[in-house]
Amino acid sequence: MNETYARLADAIEWGDEDEAKVYVQRALDEGYDPAEIVKEAMSEGVKRAGDRFNAGEFFLPELMLTGEAMKAGLSIVMPIILAQMEGQEEESKVKIMMGTVEGDVHDIGKNICLAMLQAQGFDVIDLGVDNDEDWIVEQVKKEQPDILGLGSYMTTTMIHIPPTFERLHREGLTDNMKLLAGGVAVNRRWAMEVAKADGYADDAWGMIDLVNEILDLTEPSEEREDIGYGRGEKVKIR
Numbered sequence: 001m002n003e004t005y006a007r008l009a010d011a012i013e014w015g016d017e018d019e020a021k022v023y024v025q026r027a028l029d030e031g032y033d034p035a036e037i038v039k040e041a042m043s044e045g046v047k048r049a050g051d052r053f054n055a056g057e058f059f060l061p062e063l064m065l066t067g068e069a070m071k072a073g074l075s076i077v078m079p080i081i082l083a084q085m086e087g088q089e090e091e092s093k094v095k096i097m098m099g100t101v102e103g104d105v106h107d108i109g110k111n112i113c114l115a116m117l118q119a120q121g122f123d124v125i126d127l128g129v130d131n132d133e134d135w136i137v138e139q140v141k142k143e144q145p146d147i148l149g150l151g152s153y154m155t156t157t158m159i160h161i162p163p164t165f166e167r168l169h170r171e172g173l174t175d176n177m178k179l180l181a182g183g184v185a186v187n188r189r190w191a192m193e194v195a196k197a198d199g200y201a202d203d204a205w206g207m208i209d210l211v212n213e214i215l216d217l218t219e220p221s222e223e224r225e226d227i228g229y230g231r232g233e234k235v236k237i238r
């Protein structure tokens with residue numbers, strides 16, 4: 001890892017908002033790719049903070065600082081990422097709804113996904129955080145999205161995804177809607193085999209590719225490890 005990325009990862013890990021901004025800006029000034037800055041340096045910082053939490057070295061206040069430092073860094077780099085994406089795609093009528101499941105308030109990753117989907121011209125609906133099954137079903141009936149993405153970031157909340165998906169199937173709401181699962185608690189195998197999702201992506205960039213493939217807006221890619229794509233049929237766009 002280069003010197004600037006190393007400092008940026010440290011700033012996120014140790015929850016220093018000011019340094020996070022300084023090193024994001026420095027990485028940009030040094031010509032590094034904005035997406036790579038998020039994926040390589042910033043994600044490494046949050047991962048390390050999580051590892052320290054697991055090791056009993058960090059507690060909730062430290063995680064909060066890490067979250068704030070991540071947001072501070074993102075406030076500089078995301079507008080650039082979004083500006084690069086805008087105008088590449090036509091406005092689309094495809095509606096994508098996303099939220100986190102019951103008991104889960106981690107929203108930084110979900111918000112990145114939504115911002116990038118919106119920049120790609122999709123019509124996005126943010127369900128916010130901590131959505132219980134009944135609420136999700138009600139919102140799906142009301143908004144009739146083409147794609148629903150549920151995020152879980154903790155092993156204690158991922159259990160809500162399979163019953164919610166099952167219920168949406170049972171109530172006949174998935175004939176014209178695809179279901180995606182994601183978030184740090186979820187991996188591809190669990191999403192596809194246990195939750196029976198139609199798709200999984202391990203980051204926001206993968207999610208954009210996945211959505212485009214599901215909607216048949218791009219050619220199918222080679223078999224990839226970072227995204228999963230299920231049931232096969234394409235969504236019929238209303």
Ligand code: B12
Binds near residue numbers: 047107200202
């Ligand atoms: C910041 C943080 C917090 C902040 C959250 C602030 C916020 N507004 O989001 C605060 C301090 C509130 C918090 C609280 C807690 N946290 Co916390 N937190 C984190 C931390 C360090 C970073 C999360 C983050 O923002 N990552 C950065 C984003 C960009 O990455 P991402 O979320 O993975 O999102 C990307 C992809 O997953 C994907 N994606 C995201 N959503 C979706 C959805 C779909 C459908 C798809 C396809 C893709 C997709 O795209 C995103 C962008 O590329 C993680 C550690 C980690 N390794 O992630 C722990 C972590 C998630 N927290 C953890 C824990 C335990 C907690 C607490 C229980 C701590 C406590 N004792 O109170 C509470 C629970 C709060 C609750 N009820 O939800 C644990 C969970 C462990 C587990 N059991 O699984 C983790 C993993 C830390 C660890 N131990 O390793 N946390």
